[in-house]
Amino acid sequence: MNPTENRQHDQMPNQRGYFGSFGGRYVAETLMPAILELEAAYDKAKQDAAFQKELSHLLKNYAGRPTPLYFAKNLTDYAKGARIYLKREDLAHTGAHKINNTLGQALLARHMGKKKVIAETGAGQHGVATATAAALLGMECTVFMGVEDVARQEPNVKRMELLGARVVPVPSGTGTLKDAMNEAMRYWVGAVKDTYYVIGSVAGPHPYPMMVRDFQQIIGIEAREQILKEEGRLADMLVACVGGGSNAMGLFYPFRNDSVEMVGVEAGGTGVPNGKHAATLCAGSVGVLHGSKSYLLQTADGQIQEAHSISAGLDYPGVGPEHSYFKDLKRARYVWVLDDAVLKAFHLLSRTEGILPALESSHALAWAVEQAGRMDRDKILIVNLSGRGDKDLGIVLSKKESQQQVKGAKK
Amino acid sequence: MSLIAQTFKNLEQKGRRALVGFVTAGDPDIEKSLAVMEAMIEGGCDILEVGIPFSDPTADGPVIQASSQRALAGGMNLTKALGMVKALRQHHSAPIVLFSYYNPILAYGAERFYRDALAAGANGLLVVDLPFEEAGELTGKWPGKDLDLILLVAPTTPRERMEQIALNASGFIYLVSMTGVTGSAGLDLEQVTHTANTLKSVTDIPIAVGFGISTPDHVAAVSKVAQGIVVGSAFERIIEKNINATDLPSIIFQYAKTLKATALKP
Numbered sequence: 001m002n003p004t005e006n007r008q009h010d011q012m013p014n015q016r017g018y019f020g021s022f023g024g025r026y027v028a029e030t031l032m033p034a035i036l037e038l039e040a041a042y043d044k045a046k047q048d049a050a051f052q053k054e055l056s057h058l059l060k061n062y063a064g065r066p067t068p069l070y071f072a073k074n075l076t077d078y079a080k081g082a083r084i085y086l087k088r089e090d091l092a093h094t095g096a097h098k099i100n101n102t103l104g105q106a107l108l109a110r111h112m113g114k115k116k117v118i119a120e121t122g123a124g125q126h127g128v129a130t131a132t133a134a135a136l137l138g139m140e141c142t143v144f145m146g147v148e149d150v151a152r153q154e155p156n157v158k159r160m161e162l163l164g165a166r167v168v169p170v171p172s173g174t175g176t177l178k179d180a181m182n183e184a185m186r187y188w189v190g191a192v193k194d195t196y197y198v199i200g201s202v203a204g205p206h207p208y209p210m211m212v213r214d215f216q217q218i219i220g221i222e223a224r225e226q227i228l229k230e231e232g233r234l235a236d237m238l239v240a241c242v243g244g245g246s247n248a249m250g251l252f253y254p255f256r257n258d259s260v261e262m263v264g265v266e267a268g269g270t271g272v273p274n275g276k277h278a279a280t281l282c283a284g285s286v287g288v289l290h291g292s293k294s295y296l297l298q299t300a301d302g303q304i305q306e307a308h309s310i311s312a313g314l315d316y317p318g319v320g321p322e323h324s325y326f327k328d329l330k331r332a333r334y335v336w337v338l339d340d341a342v343l344k345a346f347h348l349l350s351r352t353e354g355i356l357p358a359l360e361s362s363h364a365l366a367w368a369v370e371q372a373g374r375m376d377r378d379k380i381l382i383v384n385l386s387g388r389g390d391k392d393l394g395i396v397l398s399k400k401e402s403q404q405q406v407k408g409a410k411k
Numbered sequence: 412m413s414l415i416a417q418t419f420k421n422l423e424q425k426g427r428r429a430l431v432g433f434v435t436a437g438d439p440d441i442e443k444s445l446a447v448m449e450a451m452i453e454g455g456c457d458i459l460e461v462g463i464p465f466s467d468p469t470a471d472g473p474v475i476q477a478s479s480q481r482a483l484a485g486g487m488n489l490t491k492a493l494g495m496v497k498a499l500r501q502h503h504s505a506p507i508v509l510f511s512y513y514n515p516i517l518a519y520g521a522e523r524f525y526r527d528a529l530a531a532g533a534n535g536l537l538v539v540d541l542p543f544e545e546a547g548e549l550t551g552k553w554p555g556k557d558l559d560l561i562l563l564v565a566p567t568t569p570r571e572r573m574e575q576i577a578l579n580a581s582g583f584i585y586l587v588s589m590t591g592v593t594g595s596a597g598l599d600l601e602q603v604t605h606t607a608n609t610l611k612s613v614t615d616i617p618i619a620v621g622f623g624i625s626t627p628d629h630v631a632a633v634s635k636v637a638q639g640i641v642v643g644s645a646f647e648r649i650i651e652k653n654i655n656a657t658d659l660p661s662i663i664f665q666y667a668k669t670l671k672a673t674a675l676k677p
Contacts, residue, residue: 016544025542025544025545026513026541026542027540028469028540028563028565029542029562029563029565029567029568029576029587030470030566030567030591031567032542032565032567033565033567033568033572034567173467182468185469185470186469186472190590190591190592190595192567192590193567287517287518288514288517288540289514290467298514298518300518301488301515301518302489302515302516303465303483303488304466304467304514
């Protein structure tokens with residue numbers, strides 16, 4: 001791809017919120033005025049030096065940015081190929097990249113005069129990050145979470161409650177992220193006059209995909225500077241997991257005009273296409289869900305299909321519209337890995353580097369380690385370690401079989 | 412003039428208001444659902460809204476969510492719903508509005524939907540999550556203008572936006588009575604009157620008020636400010652409660668009849 005072609009990304013989204021043919025604003029009329037108000041407020045905040053200064057201050061002194069770009073020597077030795085760097089978002093406050101976005105949106109909510117925030121959450125990381133920002137800024141916080149996720153990510157439920165948030169378990173559908181988002185949107189329709197909805201991914205109606213990307217691009221901006229400083233050149237490849245796609249877009253976006261390969265790793269669950277999975281970009285088709293047009297897992301009748309993943313954060317049948325755009329442009333490549341490989345990667349990083357990765361991030365690791373082994377030793381690969389794995393101990397410990405497999409594989 | 416517009420005009424001349432009844436197609440199965448729809452029309456619904464069930468109805472409360480789930484579990488889809496419209500057309504001439512989320516229509520195809528909906532005998536379409544800004548991608552592919560596009564106005568809609576909505580709407584405008592999902596309780600008449608008056612100052616298109624209307628008193632009160640009254644979740648509640656009752660259609664018939672009696676122009 002030549003540089004002139006690359007620059008088309010800079011124009012996205014257009015004024016109507018479209019990245020090519022993806023995105024838009026597909027919401028009930030009751031919400032339209034709120035979304036237009038949000039767009040205007042965000043445009044203003046983008047130009048507002050005081051807002052940007054306050055956000056930068058919080059990111060640095062409260063969230064602990066910049067996060068390190070760590071050369072994983074032991075993992076590199078294991079893979080026997082490209083040099084693997086980890087962007088340590090797991091070291092950000094609350095243990096994941098989600099805080100970058102929630103601090104930005106909570107500040108914006110305060111600028112808009114809103115005193116109540118709501119959020120959806122899957123693994124609970126976005127819920128915890130929203131509850132944290134709300135506690136910091138003195139806002140009332142309600143988080144919607146599917147009942148299945150409440151059960152499998154219980155520590156995060158407790159954390160949210162300790163932070164002063166109300167957690168509303170959502171029993172509908174499969175009781176996962178999609179259902180939590182449905183319920184958050186329903187609640188917002190009723191409370192839109194005084195409530196700000198903090199969407200956690202690069203999904204939802206315009207301006208959310210653009211705004212969340214902007215708040216998350218700090219990941220890629222830092223990584224770009226850090227790798228230049230460390231290696232004197234850019235990486236050859238970026239790898240990140242993709243559920244809704246916020247950590248991936250945050251890493252990818254600042255490299256969009258560079259000749260750096262980008263790979264988004266989706267949740268292959270128990271198999272694609274015949275098993276249960278959440279590989280939306282790899283196996284889905286274009287449709288409209290939760291306010292934007294993007295790839296979806298759906299039936300021929302346009303009914304949304306249930307996703308499946310061992311990681312609650314990727315267990316979602318949709319994906320952010322800019323990823324759909326990157327896919328069709330072939331600016332990024334999207335692949336999937338199976339649940340079993342994810343568990344192995346979790347144990348591998350724990351044993352080799354002493355880092356417990358989130359099951360979401362373990363998807364990126366699983367694919368990256370395989371890939372690194374196929375690349376030359378002078379190549380550089382950056383993996384976004386989007387979150388820490390403490391929240392996943394319950395799931396991981398219940399899969400004893402996988403632990404034994406890794407013991408055997410240990411060198 | 413479209414059949415929907417004509418219906419409003421005829422009722423106006425008779426000093427009546429339009430009773431618009433919503434029901435999810437195929438809840439719990441095609442046969443029972445058709446009997447319910449016929450009972451609604453025979454009981455007094457002047458316009459029938461046929462809901463296409465969707466797996467993720469983000470603008471609907473628990474009652475319509477449950478009815479959608481029952482219908483989907485029974486295998487309902489857009490093709491079968493159009494088949495039901497066609498069956499209704501054997502005996503009934505009341506206008507029929509298809510009520511859907513956007514994704515099932517998108518999956519079906521805009522042009523194919525237009526042709527098949529008209530061929531089945533439908534008169535209008537309302538898409539809950541398709542604001543007028545996005546509606547062009549659907550209607551722009553329609554080969555004609557014989558299907559009314561019903562747009563919504565909410566209490567949050569500012570006056571300037573109402574003007575734009577009116578420019579893009581046809582048939583009637585669906586005025587949402589409250590900021591909330593379907594099936595929410597608490598009809599705020601003062602709010603409805605205020606929003607309806609603002610809307611009337613920007614357009615002559617008939618207005619039908621929906622959300623939170625379930626009693627003859629509600630219907631009488633809303634009849635003072637709008638030309639139409641939409642009742643949806645209340646019908647669904649009756650269906651849910653009497654789902655195995657053999658006299659479900661006659662219960663629905665009686666209920667529609669009671670509502671219709673108070674749908675009078677003041």
